[in-house]
Amino acid sequence: MHVLSVSSLKGGVGKTTVALGLASAAFNQGLRTLVVDLDPQCDATTGLGAIGEFAETVADVLQNPRHNIVHRAIVSSPWNKLHSGNIDVLVGSPKSQALDSPSPTINEIWRLEIALAKIESEYDLVIIDTPPSVNGLTRTAWVASDRVIIVSEPSLFSVVAADRTMHALAELRRGLTDRLETLGILINRFRPQSKEGDFRVSELREKYGDRILPQMVEERTVLQTAQGAGRPIHGWPGESAIEIAAVFDRVLEYVQKSLGQSTPSRIARNSRKVLRLNRVMRGQSLDEVLKLEATESKDEISDLLGLDDETKKD
Numbered sequence: 001m002h003v004l005s006v007s008s009l010k011g012g013v014g015k016t017t018v019a020l021g022l023a024s025a026a027f028n029q030g031l032r033t034l035v036v037d038l039d040p041q042c043d044a045t046t047g048l049g050a051i052g053e054f055a056e057t058v059a060d061v062l063q064n065p066r067h068n069i070v071h072r073a074i075v076s077s078p079w080n081k082l083h084s085g086n087i088d089v090l091v092g093s094p095k096s097q098a099l100d101s102p103s104p105t106i107n108e109i110w111r112l113e114i115a116l117a118k119i120e121s122e123y124d125l126v127i128i129d130t131p132p133s134v135n136g137l138t139r140t141a142w143v144a145s146d147r148v149i150i151v152s153e154p155s156l157f158s159v160v161a162a163d164r165t166m167h168a169l170a171e172l173r174r175g176l177t178d179r180l181e182t183l184g185i186l187i188n189r190f191r192p193q194s195k196e197g198d199f200r201v202s203e204l205r206e207k208y209g210d211r212i213l214p215q216m217v218e219e220r221t222v223l224q225t226a227q228g229a230g231r232p233i234h235g236w237p238g239e240s241a242i243e244i245a246a247v248f249d250r251v252l253e254y255v256q257k258s259l260g261q262s263t264p265s266r267i268a269r270n271s272r273k274v275l276r277l278n279r280v281m282r283g284q285s286l287d288e289v290l291k292l293e294a295t296e297s298k299d300e301i302s303d304l305l306g307l308d309d310e311t312k313k314d
């Protein structure tokens with residue numbers, strides 16, 4: 001199982017659109033796919049056609065990631081009726097808003113990872129749609145992820161937001177999980193004929209180099225139509241849908257290339273460093289822990305944690 005988060009600090013830049021486009025590409029390719037809807041707005045759940053009352057949702061999973069709760073919160077998408085394959089959704093809930101703490105504890109941010117570890121053998125690819133912030137929910141997603149795509153519009157505000165998101169991500173990676181890698185920034189809503197768009201894109205490419213994905217997603221009305229109908233973009237009628245579906249195929253290819261052949265098990269939380277942090281700091285806020293990690297002074301951290309007496313001796 002590989003896990004990919006789709007994020008951005010700024011709202012409305014196309015996270016859900018990209019998450020659904022990639023889910024559509026993965027399903028079309030025959031990958032066993034799970035979309036995790038961490039956004040309290042639940043747009044990804046709706047886009048996958050999963051509409052209704054759900055007894056259990058991602059909010060329950062985040063409170064108690066037990067096997068049976070995880071299973072009950074996962075529903076089959078109606079996309080499955082279109083062709084063979086398997087695409088499911090871990091359904092979103094407005095209740096997850098209450099769990100989006102600006103200062104999550106170490107204990108809280110591991111819960112999705114723990115939940116996904118329970119269903120590791122059941123899916124090839126997990127795509128997480130995150131809310132537009134770097135509060136608890138998004139960081140919970142990142143800690144459970146192998147890769148993160150940051151979505152950005154080709155505008156100045158988006159450039160700044162993408163920059164901030166990269167920072168938050170680098171911080172988390174230094175502090176907590178080595179498995180997590182930023183795949184890069186995916187530019188969405190690109191208008192090929194717009195000078196402003198071209199200029200912003202070259203500005204972004206200058207600033208971030210190859211951290212900007214080689215593919216760009218154009219502004220296409222058909223994306224809104226398919227999303228509104230709760231249907232995948234692959235198989236939607238028309239030339240425009242075929243073209244944009246092919247773009248998502250290439251982005252997925254890029255993701256897969258970066259992930260490589262190996263499928264590491266969800267054991268990041270079992271690494272020595274993480275076990276140590278978890279044991280001592282279960283109730284501490286993530287920010288405090290990251291601050292400690294950022295000091296980069298081993299002695300200072302050891303003192304504060306009251307650990308590693310044997311390392312201090314030598």
Ligand SMILES: Nc1ncnc2c1ncn2[C@@H]1O[C@H](COP(=O)(O)OP(=O)(O)OP(=O)(O)O)[C@@H](O)[C@H]1O
Pocket residue numbers: 008010011012013014015016017018039041043130131132188189190217218219220221222223224227
């Ligand atoms: N490339 C595109 N072409 C046309 N419309 C798009 C494109 N990308 C996104 N949209 C539309 O823009 C709106 C916002 O996109 P989307 O919901 O994917 O953003 P988001 O980042 O998930 O938003 P939020 O932060 O609220 O979760 C939607 O109506 C979507 O259909």
Ligand SMILES: [Mg+2]
Pocket residue numbers: 015016017039043044129
């Ligand atoms: Mg969204």
